[in-house]
Amino acid sequence: MHFREDFIHAIWRYQYFEKRELTTVSGLPLAIKKIGFQNFHEGPDFSEAHIILDGMDFFGSVEVHIKTSDWNAHGHENDKNYDAVILHVVWDHDTEVSRKDGTTIPTLALKGRVFLDVLRNYQRLISTRKRLLCSDFLSEVKPIIKFSMLERALVERLQKKAQLIHQEVHATAGDWEEVAYRWLFYCFGFKVNSTPMLKLAREMPYRLVKKHADQPLIQEALLMGQAGFCYQENPDDYTFFMKREYEFYRKKYHLPEAIYPSEWKFMRVRPGNYPSVRISQLVAILSNSPNLFSLLTHEVRKVSDLRQLFRAKPNGYWEYHYQLSKASGKPQNRLLSKRTLHLLGINFIVPLWYAYGKYTDEAEWRERCFDFLQDIPAEENRIISAFTKENWHPENAFDTQGMIGVHHLYCSPKKCLECKIGQNVLRPSK
Template sequence: MTFKEDFLQLVWKYQYFEKADLQTTDGQNVKIIKVGFHNLTEGPDFRDAMIELDGVTFHGHVEVHKFASEWKQHAHSSDPAYNSVILHVVWKNDKKVLRNDETEMPTIELDGRIFLEIWRRYDQLLDFNEDLPCAHALGQVPEIIRFSALEKALVGRLHEKSQLVLNILEQTNNDWEETAYRWLFVSFGFKLNAEAMKELASLVPYKILLKYRNQLPALEAILFGVAGLIPEQSDEPYVHYLKSEYQFYQKKHQWSQKMIRSHWNFMGARPSNFPTIRIAQLTSILSKAPNLLESVIEESRDFSAFKKLLQVQPSEYWEYHYSFGSESKRKVSKGISEQVLNLLIINFVIPIWFAYGRYFQNSEWQERCFDLLQEVSAESNFIVRKFFESGWKPHNSFDTQGMIGLFRNYCTPKKCLTCKVAQSLIRSENK
């Protein structure tokens, strides 16, 4: 049976092997006092362990490999972080490992010692050829274990997304108002145009737009002009007006940079998600939000006010257009749907709250993220459907965001054995 190193790490972490008459490969008696803390970053696999070798106590780290020869392959001998390793745990001791002082590294070999039940469960309950390796066995996992795994994955996901907000905060010299503005644009780009939206917001500072807050055509001229989306040639009077207005503001503010149409993705997007529609919606939001950050932070305790801020209609031109020059035959509402509104709460509001809590070291904001996610309806996407089809039904966005975190950070890279769900499935009854 094939397995990876993380399987051996799990075996060591939970001591899923026979320890009677345990000896190192050179004959020293081994007593394990502390297995150490599993290190998921760089350095030895388990830190701050404690073992006895022939009655002498040692404190230090434990490194796990499938084959002892991997110590040299991974260049651990030249890495000072491994100088404090007190035990090498391997499946096969295919090569003697020496410390820098030429003494032999204490090594235990697990071949023939791992509980047979662990092998069986690992082989039968996890199918690494599937997108969800544990899909066929999810029903065996207690609900409390699944919730714990979701919560851990959700926290990891919120850390990742909030770090993107904090990165923008650093770029704006800790200007939270400008950061909220840029993150709003990123969120409105969704996946397809997030980077282009981020660039657009960085080219047009929020403070400049605030000067024209009560002039919706001016906001559209500036944003569409800098975005490079106003056509050079057009028979439509409104397009000529926007072009003329943009030229005026470009000279006034001495903008030397602007984007081009190829920066934007129209292909693959539904008309309602065209960047032109999203920018038109953003101009309407900005015209009604004199203080964007306050709308997110202060007024968000009553979310009806924030929802009202986002539920806007673009200007009259966009009642019959999805993009410049392409007029629709019938009037179509370009307001923000309830589904998109929920996505904006998840992708715009929640990361800002979490980042705000991290920045000011206030855990209340993080708790509010969890509370709010449990009030927002469950999302529907291909990842969530995979869990649903496996018998794991999400009830709200707390669940679906956790599922997305599980899928991307554990299932896809096949880091199953660091996931509580898989650990529960192969847990030994013999330990």
């Protein structure tokens, strides 16, 4: 039978093996009093364990491997961090190993002791060819366990995004207005252009944009120019105006060189998602929201509030253009679609609130995030389809964001035994 080391970790952690007449490979009687705390960092796998070996109490660490020889293969015999190991737990014992000081390490071999139900469940779990390895078991898992896992994965997903936001908090010395502005630009890149959008926001700070709160055309010239979009061949009158104003303010504000055009991605991007169009929409939002973060924290409670704030219409020029000096064949509606507004609620508002709650240590922001996500309809994409195919139907964006988190953090890397659903699947029948 083939399995990964995390399976042995789970066997030890949940004690899924026969403990009657337990002995080490050398025949010493063994009793397990405390399994220890799993260590996810450097050093032995479990710390603060307690065993009774041949009638004597031992306190220390437990190391877990598939084979005993993995001890030497991983270089533990010369690592002083492993001198405190009191028990080596393995599936198969194939050689004697020792600590750095030369003393032999007591070894427990689990082969032949693991509950048969657990082995069968694990084999069934890893042998499926389906996208979700636990698909065949999902109908047997209680709803409370599924919900708990969705919440956990959602929080882990939000924490990753909060780390990105906190980097900007540090870079701006805690200026949350500037942070909200930068995060808005990052999210308006919609993945494919998120990096240059963030760069644009850093190079054209919010304080300069706010100086022209009552001059949306100047705001647009500043942003289009810094993005490098004003330098077109055969410019029309609007583009010429944009370039002239940008050049004036670039010198006045001592702005850095404009972003190089090759940093932006237009290939395989729908015209409605072109960065030039997105910048025009950003200008419409910013010209109506001179204190962005304050509005987002005080005026927005549900999706309808966000829709009201972000439904600003760009300059009429963009109804007939998708880039400066490049006309579209027919007029286009440049208002943000309902789907785009929902995506901004999910990817812009919620992570910003969550990061702010972590920064201020105010737990109520977490609940506010959850309430907001439950106000957004369930998303539709290939990941969500994999869950609905198995009759697990999301009710709202809270569920779908949790599903995306489960897929990215557990399903794709096959960390089933770190997932509550996988752990539930593994356990033996009563």
